[in-house]
Amino acid sequence: MITLGFVYIVTGLFFAVTALLSAADRSNQKRFGNAAFWGLLALSFLAGDRLGDLGNGMLVICLVAIAGFGQLGQGSGRTTDAAARAAEALKRGAKLFLPALVIPAVALGGTLLFKWREGIAQQGQETIVALCLGTIIALLCGYIWLKPKPMIPLQEGRRLMDAVGWAAVLPQMLASLGAVFALAGVGDVVGGIAGVAIPDGSLFGAVLVYALGMALFTMIMGNAFAAFPVMTAAVGLPLLIRTYDGDPAIVCAIGMLSGFCGTLMTPMAANFNIVPAALLDLKDRNGVIRQQIGTAIPLLGVNVLLIWWLAF
Structure with a gap:
């Protein structure tokens, strides 16, 4: 059975890779701040259930401190240049959106399948599991079709996360705030x-x-x-x-x-x-x-x- 733990592991591994790539990006003057931020977020997904309430609370405070003191920056990253992307877009056209469309298609189809055939995915988490699988399948389709260098998709993902910055964790924190308000x-x-x-x-x-x-x-x-x-x-x-x-x-x-x-x-x-x-x-x-x-x-x-x- 595919559980929510699988989704946490996949997400945590992505943020761990993002942290390592950020630390290696010398074009970013605040690369170690980025590495610490994404590394802590990876830790929360991979081992949050073992840290306890105090550990997770301290982790969140560290995330806020890193962002609040302006220790997040953005580097150039080692990925394709604008000319290469323009040439690829001209060659592929609108078909470049196909891998992105794989994600909602698998998420919808997987949700219906998991609800129909119980026991494949954790009950109550079918949509999240299907969305995670859709992302993985879309990534594999992109690798097979576009044949990029192995690290380019990861570098692009890291570049996007650096551009988004602290706002990437805002939905989780605000949802937690709602739960706190309800309990209070x-x-x-x-x-x-x-x-x-x-x-x-x-x-x-x-x-x-x-x-x-x-x-x-x-x-x-x-x-x-x-x-x-x-x-x-x-x-x-x-x-x-x-x-x-x-x-x-x-x-x-x-x-x-x-x-x-x-x-x-x-x-x-x-x-x-x-x-x-x-x-x-x-x-x-x-x-x-x-x-x-x-x-x-x-x-x-x-x-x-x-x-x-x-x-x-």
């Missing part, structure tokens, strides 16, 4: 405030507060996964599901989509909105957000109506 009872506090704001017996008011709350908390914390436990504990479970007998699947699924509307409108979602601006070298660092607001606000309104219409 933030949802109960928000629920008390929502109870005052929502008129008695108003189903639409409860739906509106839930959807808007998901979007607003996502904008504050940068991740819908962090907002979800707070707003679901505050409004989703006690009001929409228990009081008004709403369909849990619809409430939670469209509630998450409402949170993603907030993702489109916040710089806190750095890996979605700030990193692309940096990679594309946009003069307006908030340019991605400005382009997305016109989609996010109408979509949020549609989500409110969908929850109200479908879940009850």
Whole structure:
């Protein structure tokens, strides 16, 4: 059986290789900071369950310290030059996207297969396992088809991680923050405030507060996964599901989509909105957000109506 541990090992090995390549990149003046950052992240994936709560906490503090003190940089890396990439793009055309399309195809097909034939992948983790396998298969397809030098894909992966920097770990940290908020009872506090704001017996008011709350908390914390436990504990479970007998699947699924509307409108979602601006070298660092607001606000309104219409 393929378990989640397999995914952790593959991810940890990638970050370990990234750390070694970063340490060897003399064009990066902060190469040892990069190596330490990715090395610690590799350690968390490969041996996090053996470090204990204190060890993992210290590891996270070290990651924050490295990023906070500006010890992450970016080098040139030993990979193909712009001319070689342009020639390859001209030769292959749009077919260059085929390896990338392998990933979602295997992820979807693998998820359906693993759910149909139980025992192949860990129950409840079928999609993550399939996504990991899809990435590996896509990499192998790229090697077989394009025949690059063995280290070029790894160098490109390392170059991309250096460009993304600390924002690569932001989703995990923000999701953990949501769990901490839930354990600390933030949802109960928000629920008390929502109870005052929502008129008695108003189903639409409860739906509106839930959807808007998901979007607003996502904008504050940068991740819908962090907002979800707070707003679901505050409004989703006690009001929409228990009081008004709403369909849990619809409430939670469209509630998450409402949170993603907030993702489109916040710089806190750095890996979605700030990193692309940096990679594309946009003069307006908030340019991605400005382009997305016109989609996010109408979509949020549609989500409110969908929850109200479908879940009850």
